[in-house]
Amino acid sequence: MRLPAGGRIDRARPLAFRFDGRYYSGFAGDTLASALLANGVRLVGRSFKHHRPRGVFTAGPEEPNALVELGRGAERTPNTRATTTELREGLEAFPQNCWPSLRFDLMAVNGLLAPLFAAGFYYKTFMWPSSFWEKVYEPLIRRAAGLGRLSGAPDPGVYDKVHDFCDVLVIGAGPAGLAAALAAGRSGARVILAEEDFELGGRLLGDRAEIAGGSGSAWAASVAGELKTLAETRVLRRTAVFGVYDGGTYGALEQGPAGGVVRCRYRKIVARRCVLASGALERPLVFADNDRPGVMLASAARTYVNRFAAAPGRRAVVFTTSDDGWRTAADLTRAGVAVAAVVDPRSDVGADVTALAGDAERLTGAAVARALGGAALRGVEVAGADGARRVIACDLLAVSGGWSPNLALTAHLGARPVWSAQAQAFAPGATPEGLRVAGAAAGRFTTAEALADGFAAGAEAAEACGFPALRIEAPGAGPEAARWATLRHIANARGKSYLDLQHDVTASDIDLAHREGFRAPEHVKRYTTLGMATDQGRLSSHNGLALLAQANGAAIGEQGPTTHRPPYAPVPIAAFAGAERDGAFRPVRHTPTHAWAERRGAVFVEAGLWLRAQYFPNPGERDWQESVTREVRAVRNGVGFCDVSTLGKIELFGPDVATFLERLYTNAWANLAVGRARYGLMLREDGIVLDDGTTSRLGPEHYVMTTTTANAARVFQHMEFARQVLWPELDVQMVSATDQWAQIAIAGPLARETLARVLDPGFDLSDAAFPYMAAAETTVLAGAPARVFRVSFSGERGYELAAPARLGEALADALMAVGAPFAITPYGVEALGVMRIEKGHPAGPELNGQTTPGDLGLAKLLSRRKDYIGRRLGERPGLTDPDRQTLVGLKPIDRSQRLRAGGHLVREGAPASAAHDEGHVTSTAYSPTLGHSIALALLARGAQRLGERVRIVDPLRGGEVVAEVCAPVFVDPGGERLRG
Amino acid sequence: MAEPGSHLERLPGAAVAWLAARRGQGEALARAMQAAFGLALPDTPRWAAASGRRAVWAGPGQWLIVAAHEPVPGGLAQELAAALTAVLGARAAVSIQSDGRALFRLSGADARETLARLCPIDLHPRAFGPGHAALTRLGQIACCLWQTDDAPTYEIAVPSSYAASAGHAFAAATARLPASRTPP
Amino acid sequence: MGAPGSPPSGQQAYSTWRLLREALNGNRGWAPVWRDAEPRSEYDVLIIGGGGHGLATAHYLSSVYGIHNVAVLEKSWIGSGNAGRNTTIVRSNYLLPGNIPFYEFSMRLWEGLERDLNYNAMVSQRGVLNLYHSDAQRDAYARRGNAMALHGVDGELLDREALRRMVPYLAYENARFPIKGALLQRRGGTVRHDAVVWGYARAASARGVDVVQRCEVTGFRISNGKVMGVETTRGPIGANKVGVAVAGRSGQVAALAGLRLPIESHVLQAFVSEAVKPVIHHVITFGAGHFYISQSDKGGLVFGGDLDGYNSYAQRGNLPTAEDVCEGAMALMPMVGRARVLRQWGGIMDMTMDGSPIIDRTPIEGLYLNAGWCYGGFKATPASGYAFAHLLATDAPHETAAAYRLDRFAAGRMIDEKGQGPQPNLH
């Protein structure tokens, strides 16, 4: 029911919204929950397990019941707290976890079967027959569990991610946080004040506090006004700090304003100091049927009438064990809600406190034994001090079990909260470095204490950052009592007493867990699921611990609460991802000829982050195989070119490069002449092959190394480790030049003729002047610097030409032009791969981090005359075992058969079983040169088995091929074509 | 106060050379650069400029020498190498990088907010201003950035193969800026 | 030795009938699931570590090898370590011959676990999908799937269309790394992790094993190269044999005996979302980023990724990894974007230098080691317990665990599935 006046809503801005198919109206400044209450909607959801009818229980993020699906289609957002959802025009919300409807939920039978479904029941049954678990039982359980539904469609939201830095981060904008921000902000420090709510003020908004003679909310507004004027203070509303991380890093989630582009913004805040002013959480009370719609936290009831001008009921009873609860009676009465009685089990409540009850009946020493009603509260059964029971009719029961500091963030780095007997609550333990707790979160529960503490904390934090300490006199605040008792459980034979409202964990579940030996709080949590719901035990933790302590015969403080974990406020998965999703998941690296290849219709393939041309289809070609075959033939018979710029290129300078290379590579480097290139093999320290490639000496103290595309970053890092850490005495400088050069492989019998025509005149390409494994610097395209290497991956006469990357496309065009008479053909990585298999060069599938040089037939590259990385550990027996699998070639006996990578090798006549598994096929290709399928494989003692037949078995995909073992070089084993 | 918004441009013709000191030759190199180009190589994450060349700290003992243009690709590096060889002998390492780095210039009142979405470093004027440089990340891409003026203007170098992705990252970040920002 | 025996007499049998009877009786007749034992001064065998492996070891020692005079010493509450915080995936889709038979043995034990323990640990064989995004990755999975098949392990290589029929909600369009198919192991799935701990504790306890909680081992009593017992926070306890099964704390406990191990402790995070209605019916692993996911029976999306990447005993995670994992989620299945992360936690992983475990004797007589489970040890729980029990009882390695030797590094016989070499954070 909407109160005729008051509240912080803007009555000039009415908003229409829908819930459960019906239209309602509220005002700007409402939450969905306050608007529903103002419209008299009591039933808002169903509980997780028992499917009991539930109503709004809180006015904040700890809400266990009023969770709705918000929005439609791809915009549907499940499990949205109605209590924190700002009302906006056209908002549509749907109840969740009920079928067929909220009012009539078939699963509510679960409630009747509750004794059967007690904690842990599923561990004791559903075992027979075992196949029924996946087929019958589990689907039933799964369907019943869960809350709202995901839309099933990709999330269309836009999520922002920001790095923030400040001197002082203040978390929470209640009186303590506002004071802290003001003190720090005035000192000139860079301050961020983060507040979860869309309004600043904390409890000042929901309570009728008095500050400096005016209302608390007016004070909050004036502070907010001043904060805006401070140049280095930023106020972030709708921003929950959800986690504390190492090094003063805080995670925060800001909700985008309605109608904005950004749905939410994930902020990583690095703060030198932090003031945690997160307030306190009110505790519910545990009695029979305490979950009926109409039962609500007392502070929430106050918030609804004071802040939202929404009456959550017409006739109320207040049930409290805290002095603070009594304020509720006064506020409700003032708002026109009839208060029938205030029930307080304590008998020593002060007269100043009981005076707050006004005309309501005061029942001290009494307790509510049971709530009555079904889908709505009808009344309460009160057990008087004398034990007599009576029923008081009401539709609102405001409950208060006292307050617990909201200390989750203090525990994220591992500190354990400690019991404070004085506060009758867990208090922050050791706090993270640089973080100070202030206000109610620190046990300074009254507004006056919170203010003073906040000013002091803010000033101290600023001072610690080198700003002047400002001692600000806290304004006076009205009188306020803050005292409560912990009440355990008002046992009742009938009805269920809920601890965890969402997960339907009851007091009897705690007893049961205890009876079954689950006595550590963490065991109880895991056995009963207490505190594992969306509110993470904010409402249930204290009461659960109290009951467990009782069962254990221990004091509550002897056993800590269960571990607090981030996020304090739930974070959408999409928010953590930000913009790095879908196609923008990882950046793309483009080669210098990318646009050119795109224009030629190339098909691209991912190679790590790179996109490379896979092949260049010609019109009329049926499939990739046809294109690739044409490309290979062109290279073998004429000339082709391929962009190999993705190979890692590392420039090395200095007088000690040769020594450095000697230690990095297994083979000899001391004698490499200027103008020459050499193939090198690099190992990890454990003797396994890391990478291979060529390194060229361009000048006396200048070398350039190439690495494989896949290992470029790892090799660079490995070399930097060697340079900086292992051998800092060597005078070597290194820099990556991968992106600088467009490097084009030009290969084929006509490669020289082609290359000669693109190089600037004057460079002698004759085999005498520029033999196999020569390297030189020259110019290309009229004066641009260029490098030429006579190396080959294809087995044909080959050159690699490097020119500045911006000239990549021009170079490709030039090659097409000069090569036209030779029918020059651009080729992609697929043809490149075919030719390297034909030549038996190891690549990714062979350099798999498990192979030794010996395995790959490269043992001849192991120098015996020097130390190099990997030498000693490579000598271990397991790595030199003659039974190891080594690289061989395979040809199908029936040449028409296709070989597939991943098949395993079994001796002919032996069964296909693990015991006879002798290796596997690493790489395969259709060889246009040989006219049949070929493969590289790793085969036990392979080098000694040339000519033998093996079965290639492929039980995974079916099919089997018999193949002949051969040397891994299929084309031109003598290397004549290479040298020309 | 500057206009809100920011302006991003690619600096396609810019010249970049990587320069590193030989072991123990840092001071000699610094003197040589001073003598040859009037450039004082900074030894902390800053930059210095003289006669159209900027020396940006790029790691201990390493610099990026940046100029707006060069006559031929790689000309800047060649010029440096020639000058240093003349003064020092082969006592410095110079690598052509004009095509290895893509240079962006981001300028305007929103520039800092845009970078706050991409770089995990503090660019607040109290922490970072004209004359400062940093090696850090631009989203997932390694970058070297420096501030040239109070507009503020930043120049950002990324490996050139990432240029398109860097451009997208800038655009995506700009699109996510809060609609109404409180002026700095 | 043989199949696990029939239920012990000391155990309160669980059945639907019993459940009904107790429900009518206010659930007052249930007995403790295991005895919270006081330590005695002497045992035949002591197991250090009340995680899944330690408790399973005790169960198989007593039920298969007839050794009952056993205590499991747990410094905190049982299941407080990785057993109580893992993402519950079980599978036997390994590549190398040293691993496959062991994990397949484990899978078989999972398949009979409920009957063996009379406890429903919710073994859910919902299928594990490892996605591939390139031809090379497909070939690598073919190699793996064939290795599995040769060992009698089930596996299927799905192409894109077959995968799409199974899991239509993946980002088949507009993906940075195209989804090309998956290796599927249908028998793989999930198991309710805590229930495994409780089920083993219950079964072992019923056979006389003492499950001792809040009892931290702080030293070893070693004389003439032979272990005589341990020092604990609850006093010294003597034993003929001591088995160490402390997972992330392996390095620490070994150091108490003067041993250095080929192990680093690293943190691995996991995440759970708020509960939502069933949407993900399998276990799915992204092949182009660090992300894997399943949905718990309660409805939470349980997911994770790679290690945080540095040595840690802090048992908590960082933000960059959270981002990395969620980026993977949004690249692979952007429909989960609005599921909210409810909790983020970490566990301490005993990462070995080759990514594979160790079940072996140590240079100290009577001291045995079960360690190096990396982030894959939950699925190993039954086989690890069985093999460790075998080793403790017979002093010989179990046939499926024969490769898990401590000296394999010196011998150069690493079991390196990923081929990353001696850098634990890369495994």
Next chain:
Amino acid sequence: MRIPCPHCGARALEEFAFLGAADPVRPAPDAPLKDWVDYAYLRDNPAGAHREWWRHAFGCGAWLAVTRDTTTHAILAATSALGGAGPGAGSP
């Protein structure tokens, strides 16, 4: 975690790459194989102060020996393999 790079200042974790323990020293080429195995494979793995190699991979590229408490993640010290800052520091 934020690591104070001696060259660049305190930077976020996501700029760094981790290698492992910094205490093991690469043995002499002719040292017994056992020393090599220990070097490559055996670790103290302490709960407490741990000296370890990190590379400022997205920053200046220096390898840093960082002493860090593995139980709290507090950074106790960080030194660069390249020595202090300053011209020529790149080539110790």
